[in-house]
Amino acid sequence: MITLQHIIDGDNVTGTSETLFDIYDPSTGKITKQIQGASANDVQKAIKVANEKLASWSQVTASKRAQIMFNYRDLIIKHTDELAKLISQDHGKTFADAKGEVGRGLEVVEYCTAINNHLKSDFSADVSTGIDSYNLRQPIGVCAGIVPFNFPAMVPMWMYPVAIACGNTFVLKLSEKVPSCGLRLTELMHEAGLPNGVLNTVVGDKEAVDEILTNDAVRAISFVGSTPVGEYIYHKGSSHNKRVQALCGAKNHMIVMPDADLEQSSDAIIGAAYGSAGERCMAISVVVAVGDETAEDLIQSLMPKIKSLKIGAYNEPEVEMGPVISKQSQEKILSYIEAGINEGAELRVDGRSETKRDGFFVGGCLFDNVTSNMSIYTDEIFGPVLSVLRVSSYDEALTLVNDHEFGNGTAIFTRDGDTARHFTSHVKVGMVGVNIPIPVPVAMHSFGGWKRSLFGGSSIHGMEGVRFYTQLKTITSRWPSGIRKGAQFHFESGKDA
Numbered sequence: 001m002i003t004l005q006h007i008i009d010g011d012n013v014t015g016t017s018e019t020l021f022d023i024y025d026p027s028t029g030k031i032t033k034q035i036q037g038a039s040a041n042d043v044q045k046a047i048k049v050a051n052e053k054l055a056s057w058s059q060v061t062a063s064k065r066a067q068i069m070f071n072y073r074d075l076i077i078k079h080t081d082e083l084a085k086l087i088s089q090d091h092g093k094t095f096a097d098a099k100g101e102v103g104r105g106l107e108v109v110e111y112c113t114a115i116n117n118h119l120k121s122d123f124s125a126d127v128s129t130g131i132d133s134y135n136l137r138q139p140i141g142v143c144a145g146i147v148p149f150n151f152p153a154m155v156p157m158w159m160y161p162v163a164i165a166c167g168n169t170f171v172l173k174l175s176e177k178v179p180s181c182g183l184r185l186t187e188l189m190h191e192a193g194l195p196n197g198v199l200n201t202v203v204g205d206k207e208a209v210d211e212i213l214t215n216d217a218v219r220a221i222s223f224v225g226s227t228p229v230g231e232y233i234y235h236k237g238s239s240h241n242k243r244v245q246a247l248c249g250a251k252n253h254m255i256v257m258p259d260a261d262l263e264q265s266s267d268a269i270i271g272a273a274y275g276s277a278g279e280r281c282m283a284i285s286v287v288v289a290v291g292d293e294t295a296e297d298l299i300q301s302l303m304p305k306i307k308s309l310k311i312g313a314y315n316e317p318e319v320e321m322g323p324v325i326s327k328q329s330q331e332k333i334l335s336y337i338e339a340g341i342n343e344g345a346e347l348r349v350d351g352r353s354e355t356k357r358d359g360f361f362v363g364g365c366l367f368d369n370v371t372s373n374m375s376i377y378t379d380e381i382f383g384p385v386l387s388v389l390r391v392s393s394y395d396e397a398l399t400l401v402n403d404h405e406f407g408n409g410t411a412i413f414t415r416d417g418d419t420a421r422h423f424t425s426h427v428k429v430g431m432v433g434v435n436i437p438i439p440v441p442v443a444m445h446s447f448g449g450w451k452r453s454l455f456g457g458s459s460i461h462g463m464e465g466v467r468f469y470t471q472l473k474t475i476t477s478r479w480p481s482g483i484r485k486g487a488q489f490h491f492e493s494g495k496d497a
Contacts, residue, residue, distance in 0.1 A: 001033065002032065002034075003033070003034055003035065004033055004034070004035040004179055004180065004183060004203070006035075006042065006183075006200075006201060006202045007183060007199075007201045007202075008042070008045055008049060008197075008201075009049045009196050009197040010190055010196030011196075013042065014036055015035065015036035015037045015038045015042055015202075015203070016036070016038075016039045016041060016042055017036060017039040017042070017204060017207060017208075019036075019037040019205060019207075020037070021035050021176040021177075021179075021203065022034055023090055023176075023177065023179065023180070024177075024326065025089060025090075025092075025359075026092030026323040026324065026326065026359055026360045027092050027313035027314065027322060027358075027359045027360075027361075028358055028359050029327070029358055029359045029360060032089065033090075035176070037176065037204045037208070038202035038203055038207075038208045040208065040210070040211040042208070043171070043173075043202055043211040043212060043215075044211060044215065046171045046202055047142060047200075047211075047215050047218060049197040050142045050169035050170065050171055050217075051141075051142050051169070051217040053169050053195065053196075053198050054139070054142060056195075057164075057168075057195065057198050058139045058168070062115050063116060065167065066113050066115050066165065067193070068192050068193045068194055069109055069112040069113045069115070069165055069192075071191075071193055072109055072161070072194075073109050073110055073113060075188045075192055076102065076185075076188065077106070079184075079188060080099060080102050080103075083102050083181050084099040084101075084102055085098070086152075086180040087101060087102070087153055087178070087180075087181045088315070088322075089180065089314070090177065090180050091152060091178050091322075091325060092313075092314065092323040092324070092325065093276045093277070093279075093322050094276075094314050094319050094320065094321070094322055095315065097322075098153075101151055101152075101153050102153050104154045104440070105151075105153045105155075105156070105157030107442060107443035108161055108162065108443045108461050109157060109161045110443065111462070112162055112164075115165040115166065115466075119137050119470070121134055121135050121137065122135055127476070130478050130479070131476060131478045132476070133476045133477075134474070135472055135474045136473045136474075136475070137466065137470035138167070138470060139167035139168045139471075140219045140220050140470060141169075141217070141218075141220070142168065142169050142171065142218050142219055143163040143170050143221070143222070143469060144170065144172070144173065144212045144218050144220070144221050145160055145163075145170065145171075145222045146209055146222070146224075146225070147159070147172070147173070147174060147175060148224050148226075149175040149178045149279075150279045150280060150281070150325070150382075151224075151280075152175070152178040152179075152180070152181040153185060155224045156172055156185065157185070158222075158447070158460050159172070159222045160172055162465040163220075163222075164194070164198060164199060166466060166469045166470050167470075168220075168469055169197070169200075170200070171201075171202065171212065172186070172200070172201045172202070173202055173203070173204060173208055173209060173212060174201060174202070175203075176203050176205060177326065179203045186199055186201040209233070210236075213233060213236045213242070214236070218242060219242060219243065220242060220243040220244070220468065221233065221242050221243070221244045222245050222460065222468070223244070224247045224248075224460070226248060227248040227249035227380075227452050227453070230246035230247070230249075230455055231246070231248070231452075234246040234455035238456075243456075243458075244455070245448075245454075245456040245458040245460060245468055246455040247281070247447070247449065247454055247460060248452065248453050248454065249281065249408070249452065249453060250282065250283075250380060250409060250449065250453055251286060251404055251405075251408075252282060252283060252286065252408060252410055253286045253287075253401045253404070253411075254269065254284045254286070254287050254288070254411040254412070254413065254437060255290065255397045255401070255410075255413070255423070256287060256288070256294055256298055257290050257294070257413065257415075257416065257419060258290055258291050258293070258294045259414055259416055260413040262297055262298065263301065264413070264435070265298065266301040266302055266305065267305075268284075268411075268436075268437035269284060269287060269298075269302060269386070270302070270309075271437065272437035273285065273364075273384065274306070274309060274320075274321050274364045274384045274386075275321070276321075276322075277321055277323065277324050277383060277384050278381070278382060278383045278384040278385065279325060279329075279383065281409075281453075282408065282440055283438070284386070284438070285380070285386060285387065286370075286377065286386075286387050286388075286389060287387070288389050288397045288400055288401070289389070289391070290392070290393065290394055290396075290397055291390075291392065292390055295368070295390045298388070299348060299366070299368055299388060302349075302366060303348060306351075306386075307364075309364050311354055311361060311363060311364075313359070321364065323360040323361045324383055325360065326360055327360055329382070329383065330355065330360045330362055332382075332383075333362050333381060333382075333383035333384075333385060334355065334362065336375065336379070336381045336383070336385060337350075337352065337365055337376075337385060339374075339375045339376060340367050340370070340374060340375070340385075343374045343376070345371075345376060345387070346369045347366070347367055348367065349364060349365055349366035350363075350365060351363020351364045351384065362383055364384045365384060365386065366386050367386065368388045368390075369390065370388060371389070372389070372403075374387075378404075378405075394423075398423065398427060401428070401429065402426075402427060402428045404451075405451060405452045406449070406451060406452055407430055407449050407452075407453050408429065408430060408450075408453035409432070409438070409440075410431070410433070410439075411433035411434070411437050411439060412432075412433070412434055414434075420435075428450055429449065429450055430448050430449035430453065430454065431447065431448075431449065441462070443462060444463075446460060446461055446464035446465065447462075448460060448464070
């Protein structure tokens with residue numbers, strides 16, 4: 001049995017919470033690692049250290065911070081296979097998927113190597129006689145990240161590299177289900193030259209989260225996870241005067257128009273719906289087929305592909321889909337499948353036979369004739385369950401997407417540019433793909449949804465991330481040679497002589 005520890009001020013620390021977390025291999029259902037949870041006192045120590053190191057780290061030049069990010073980039077590349085293996089062991093996703101996750105997180109680290117450019121200020125000379133005006137983006141202080149189980153590397157790397165590159169210190173609260181990769185990434189950050197205490201990493205539950213939400217030293221909190229938890233974090237954190245970004249749940253629709261390339265659409269759906277066993281906030285879980293003929297042709301194309309999915313452990317050859325994260329998740333997904341059947345949807349592909357394996361497996365499922373009042377449509381299932389809704393027109397499809405409470409990601413597959421352009425302009429969703437099923441923005445752009453998929457109004461990484469982790473200061477200055485004699489009783493302006 002492997003015992004993991006938290007990392008506070010560069011030291012490995014045993015937690016003092018009364019909760020011992022078991023970490024499972026989802027492909028076998030067996031406990032492989034354990035970690036004693038971080039108590040509120042442990043989190044207080046991490047925040048205290050981060051606060052003590054803030055003054056010195058915030059004064060390190062942006063060029064030096066960028067150099068550490070260059071070093072970190074090289075170490076991540078060198079250790080990609082190791083990191084991917086840790087992800088697969090804790091999470092269950094395939095090795096190829098895990099490597100891809102590391103790569104997407106790495107893009108944000110690479111973005112941070114240019115932090116000098118991202119922190120450039122504006123300067124306006126002679127806004128009035130002898131007066132110049134300019135602005136600075138300065139660190140906000142101690143920041144914290146609360147991350148989900150489904151992306152043990154990528155989502156943390158969406159947060160702390162940007163915050164640290166901007167001159168802040170950081171406390172990272174990992175998911176107790178998948179802590180191994182996040183802890184190893186913290187070790188590599190120190191190896192890259194980051195001073196001890198700038199990044200502190202703990203593993204805990206609500207006790208740890210509530211300390212982050214209420215501790216006066218924490219100035220900004222980033223969260224990715226479910227909507228109920230995100231809403232709680234947003235309201236509680238905001239009530240304690242913290243800047244909060246909370247990226248939450250999703251029900252991502254993909255509209256398939258009659259003119260779409262059928263095979264392209266079908267292949268895109270398979271990867272987007274069943275990749276990572278559907279445990280992605282950007283997974284396609286609803287296909288909106290425009291016209292019965294489109295729906296039937298698409299389903300006939302999908303069914304054999306779903307049935308032939310290679311399901312197994314990450315270290316099995318050519319595996320395409322792994323298990324879900326836990327027994328509880330498996331049972332929740334099965335309950336939704338039962339609910340879909342009971343509510344009148346047609347289960348065209350039933351993957352429940354995969355639950356007979358050891359571990360937490362659920363095979364790919366496909367529902368047809370789903371309606372908008374069914375729970376398999378309204379709720380985020382977070383598993384390999386795809387619903388097909390049939391509509392008669394593009395307008396009906398667009399209304400369906402816009403009326404859903406979530407607005408994280410969406411896609412349209414069509415050959416018609418006019419339809420695609422109308423969709424991108426009028427859909428009420430934060431991230432939109434045109435013939436792209438999972439439109440996750442690259443690092444120089446920002447990730448974030450609309451409606452109940454985002455609380456706090458701030459997207460993550462890219463320039464939105466830089467703005468979130470900095471505070472704006474504007475300076476207006478005049479030197480003695482520009483001072484006129486005599487008092488003035490109005491604001492200076494460019495119209496003043």
